[in-house]
Amino acid sequence: MVKWFKSRKTPSPNFLYIPLVKTLFINCFLILFFAGNTFAQKVVINLDPKGISPKETEYRVLEVLDHRIQKAAIGEVFNQTAQKSPVSINGNLEQVATRFFTKITNPKDSAQLIQIRIFELELKESFDREQRLYQGDVQLALGFYVKGSGEPEHLLDYLGTTQYRRSDFRMDRVEEIVNKLFQNSLEYFDNWYKSQNMSNRALAKSIRLDIIEPNLVSTPDKVYYEPSRSLTWEDFKARPSSLSKNNATIFASFSVQGISLMDAGSVVQNLEISVYMLPYQSWVKDPSAYGLNHEQRHFDVVRVVADRLIHKLKTTNLDLDFYQARITEAYLDAYREMNRLQEFYDKQTQNGINTTEQEKWNQWIDEALAGDWKWIEELLGSGRR
16 A cells, blocks of 8 residues: 555656657657748749730740650749748649740731740759859740641740849849740740741741643653644654564653742742653554554543643642642542553553544544543543443
8 A cells, every 4th residue: 555655646757757758759840840841932933924015926826835854843942041942833834834925925817826845944043152142043945836737847946044143032033034034035936937937938828839831842762742743653762572462552651840949938839740752662563644643642641631630730729738748649640540541542442453442532532632521531430441
C-alpha cells in the first residue's frame, strides 16, 4: 500500500521526460513546415499585353502550342527573404499566349492562319553582392508555322534573350521582361512576313495555272505535232522489225513540263505541253498513202488526248496544298487514256486492214480534233474493244 501511494504522489523522472521530448519534436516539425511553405511559395507572372495597340495583319494567330519538355515552372527568382522561389505563368501557357497574340493583332478577313510553337521559356536569376541587385536572364524560343489543309508548314524560328536587373522590391520587373519578349517575337515575325508574303511560296494565297503550247521546231530526232504539217514517210527512220507482222509502227506521245513561280503573292504554275513522234523509233516496210494516213491518225489521237488534258486542267479547281498532285493525277489519267484509245483504234481497224472501220475512225478523229469528244466519251465509257 505504501509503495503504491508513493508512486502516485511522486511520479518517476522518466514519466516527466517523455512528454517533454514529444513536445519539442512537434514544435520543431511545425517550424520546418512553415519554413518550407515560405521557401516553396511560387511567383506567378501574368502574360497580358497591357497598353499595346493591336496592329493590322494579313495573318491570324490561330493557336499556340507548348512544346517545352518541362512545362511547370519557367525558372526561379529570389524572394524578399533571399530564398529562391519557382516562377510560373498564370494559367495555361497555350491559352494565355494565344490570347496575348490575339490581343495585339487585328487580322484581315482573308488572313492566313498561323500556328506558334513554344520550344523554350526559361528564366535564370543570380544576386550581385557588390551592387546588391538581382540580375536575370530570360530566353524565349518560338517556331512560326502557316496552317493549311495539310500539315502546318514551317516558316521561321525566333530566339530572343533579355537581361534585367532589379531590387528585391521590383518583382514586377520580371513580368515586364517576359511580356516584352513575347511582344518582340511577334514584331520579329511581322517584319519577316511583310518582306516575304509576296515572294515566299509558303505564304502564297492563291494558285494560277498557265498552260503554254510553244511553237517548237522539229528536229531529225523529234517531230512535234503541227496541224499544218502532216507526217511523211521520211519521218519514219528506224529499221523495220522483221519479227513484226505490222507494215508500220509509230512512236507518238506527249509530254508535260512545268515550273512554279511566285507573282504578287500567288503561285503561278506554268505547264508546257507538247505532242511529238520519234522518227528513230518509227518505221515502215511498204510505204503507201493509205498506210501513212493510218499512222497519222495515231499521231492525231495523241493530239486529241493532249487537248482533253488541257481542258481538264483548265476546268479543275486547284488548291495550294494539292495542286501538284492534281496535275500529276491528270497527266497519268491522260497517259492511260492515250494507250486505251490507241489500243481501241488498232483493234477496231485491225491495224488499218479494215477499211470500213478506218473510215469511221478518220471521221471520229477529225471531229475530236475540232473539239467534239462525244464519241471518245462513249468509247471510253463502254469499255468495248
